[in-house]
Amino acid sequence: MKSVHPNIILFDGVCNLCSxxxxxxxxxxxxxxxxxxxxxxxxxxxxxxKHGLLNNTADTFVYFKEGVACIKSKAVLEVLKxxxxxxxxxxxxxxxxRPVRDFIYDLIARSRYRIFGKMDSCMVPLPEYKSRFIx
Numbered sequence: 001m002k003s004v005h006p007n008i009i010l011f012d013g014v015c016n017l018c019s020x021x022x023x024x025x026x027x028x029x030x031x032x033x034x035x036x037x038x039x040x041x042x043x044x045x046x047x048x049x050k051h052g053l054l055n056n057t058a059d060t061f062v063y064f065k066e067g068v069a070c071i072k073s074k075a076v077l078e079v080l081k082x083x084x085x086x087x088x089x090x091x092x093x094x095x096x097x098r099p100v101r102d103f104i105y106d107l108i109a110r111s112r113y114r115i116f117g118k119m120d121s122c123m124v125p126l127p128e129y130k131s132r133f134i135x
Contacts (some may be wrong), residue, residue: 013038073101
């Protein structure tokens with residue numbers, strides 16, 4: 001099942017780590033291939049439901065690559081690979097078995113509010129990047 005855009009990154013819109021990651025990706029996405037949406041968005045909740053991911057995403061970074069859902073460490077590595085050099089080198093971590101990568105991912109995800117903080121509402125993109133966000 002295809003999504004509305006081939007390369008959508010879903011993120012926790014109130015998480016400082018997640019929002020910082022989105023800002024990093026925007027700065028380094030030279031070809032503007034990514035669109036972004038907060039997990040809290042009603043339209044995104046429908047997309048997650050269609051892909052059977054609705055109950056699995058509270059602590060999860062989701063990347064729809066060409067309409068196929070990648071989650072957790074796989075999503076992070078696929079985004080790095082798509083960003084190009086030098087970030088593409090991070091894809092080398094794919095050699096670590098997925099259960100190990102996802103265990104580390106889960107540790108960070110569970111602690112992200114405590115370590116990085118939380119906003120009261122979803123991040124608002126700068127006007128020059130508003131077209132990159134799905135509402």
